[in-house]
Amino acid sequence: MSALLNTHTRIQQTLENAQITRQQLADIVADVEQLALHAPCTLAAALLELKQLPQTQRGVCPAATLELLLLAWSIHFRHVSKRYAQLLLSQSLISRMHSVQGEPKFPRSQLIRCARVVADDAWQGKALANSFARLVRYRNIEAGVQVMAESLWYQNQFLESYTDHKIRPLPHKLLHAIRSWPYNDSLFEKVLTALAAQPLLSRNVRDHATLQTEQKRRLSLKESLLLLGPEQSREVILITHFATHLTWPFIPLRAELLARRTTLAFLTKALAEHCQLALPCDADLLSYLWIYDAWFHADLSIQQHWQYQAQQSVPESVSRWQPCTTLMNHQRALKLAEYWQLPAATIPLLKMHVHENNRTLVCARIAHIATAVLHEYALSIPTAWQPRLTALCRAIQLPETQLYALLEQAAQALNIECPYQLLPL
Numbered sequence: 001m002s003a004l005l006n007t008h009t010r011i012q013q014t015l016e017n018a019q020i021t022r023q024q025l026a027d028i029v030a031d032v033e034q035l036a037l038h039a040p041c042t043l044a045a046a047l048l049e050l051k052q053l054p055q056t057q058r059g060v061c062p063a064a065t066l067e068l069l070l071l072a073w074s075i076h077f078r079h080v081s082k083r084y085a086q087l088l089l090s091q092s093l094i095s096r097m098h099s100v101q102g103e104p105k106f107p108r109s110q111l112i113r114c115a116r117v118v119a120d121d122a123w124q125g126k127a128l129a130n131s132f133a134r135l136v137r138y139r140n141i142e143a144g145v146q147v148m149a150e151s152l153w154y155q156n157q158f159l160e161s162y163t164d165h166k167i168r169p170l171p172h173k174l175l176h177a178i179r180s181w182p183y184n185d186s187l188f189e190k191v192l193t194a195l196a197a198q199p200l201l202s203r204n205v206r207d208h209a210t211l212q213t214e215q216k217r218r219l220s221l222k223e224s225l226l227l228l229g230p231e232q233s234r235e236v237i238l239i240t241h242f243a244t245h246l247t248w249p250f251i252p253l254r255a256e257l258l259a260r261r262t263t264l265a266f267l268t269k270a271l272a273e274h275c276q277l278a279l280p281c282d283a284d285l286l287s288y289l290w291i292y293d294a295w296f297h298a299d300l301s302i303q304q305h306w307q308y309q310a311q312q313s314v315p316e317s318v319s320r321w322q323p324c325t326t327l328m329n330h331q332r333a334l335k336l337a338e339y340w341q342l343p344a345a346t347i348p349l350l351k352m353h354v355h356e357n358n359r360t361l362v363c364a365r366i367a368h369i370a371t372a373v374l375h376e377y378a379l380s381i382p383t384a385w386q387p388r389l390t391a392l393c394r395a396i397q398l399p400e401t402q403l404y405a406l407l408e409q410a411a412q413a414l415n416i417e418c419p420y421q422l423l424p425l
Helices: 002-017 022-036 043-051 062-078 082-100 110-123 128-135 139-157 172-183 185-196 199-211 221-246 254-274 283-296 331-339 346-351 359-377 383-395 400-414
Strands: none
Touching: 002 022, 002 043, 002 062, 002 082, 022 062, 022 082, 043 062, 043 110, 062 082, 062 110, 062 139, 082 110, 110 128, 110 139, 128 139, 172 185, 172 221, 185 199, 185 221, 199 221, 221 283, 254 283, 254 359, 254 400, 283 331, 283 346, 331 346, 346 359, 359 383, 359 400, 383 400
């Protein structure tokens, strides 16, 4: 536990000096994150170690060290994105510095507020049950309390966290084998073995295939691959991989982005079917690629709340759904598309080229705008967006009445909003 004492000393010295450079702040944050990954370092062990220190070595605010560790444990448990994790730890330390100087500034983050209460109570010898009994009274920090409680419960039950593994794309060889097995019989058994080792992927492939039949029993993995074929099987696997791995890290806007992704996929598919266009890949996979770079965007990855405010700019892409200083370039999504060898027609859709002679791209732009309309304005299109939306609809010969019908269909199917309809009395 010498690493804990070294980190504790640096934190207390920083609080005493009330001054910190950007590099010093980054170093402390990195030390705390590394310390939280060390399995023997739990709340009980850290508290015992700090209590054994002489009074002169405990520092001005020993609970600040516990608070940072509690945050780091919760961050690793919930798989918070790296940028947002660094922001939370930095805000916690700076807020403690102000409190030590008699100028308390309470951060808005639910996790920091919960960590502060638990850390202060633990240092004073109060039981965790009493701390959480006090926290659950406040509904405005309910999500933070749940994450903090789950991370500490998991810490008490197991010696190491399951989040030590790195999230990486699916192996290129597996995707290539899935695509090539019809031309090489020896690859088929290898694909079956590789997918069987990943229960979630194999279950989704089987479910997707079974839904396309009238069978009352779930198809086996082998039957599912033969029914779906190589391309459709690969798309199902990639969609599952996005849902369970690539978009799993927590950012504050995660729930809002995933809800809008579902709507975006629905509208993109509906518009393509109406215009009799063939999408280069599944609409769900395409929508995941559109939102993926938000997890790494300088603004969207750390923004606390979705901003519901009138915008003059038409939201034709994901980065325009929110007022951002820099637009999203889909750099990581483009790399995934190349790595996974997706069709070349996917690239213009990800780059969102301005050419209106590409009807599929026009449908994608309309779907982005319609998604923003449904989630923020029900079925009422803002006046500032109307001219651009009309021009796009004219480019693919889509009557506005048909667009409104698609909006109502999406709202009802996805339970986004209940369209206003007069009831006969």
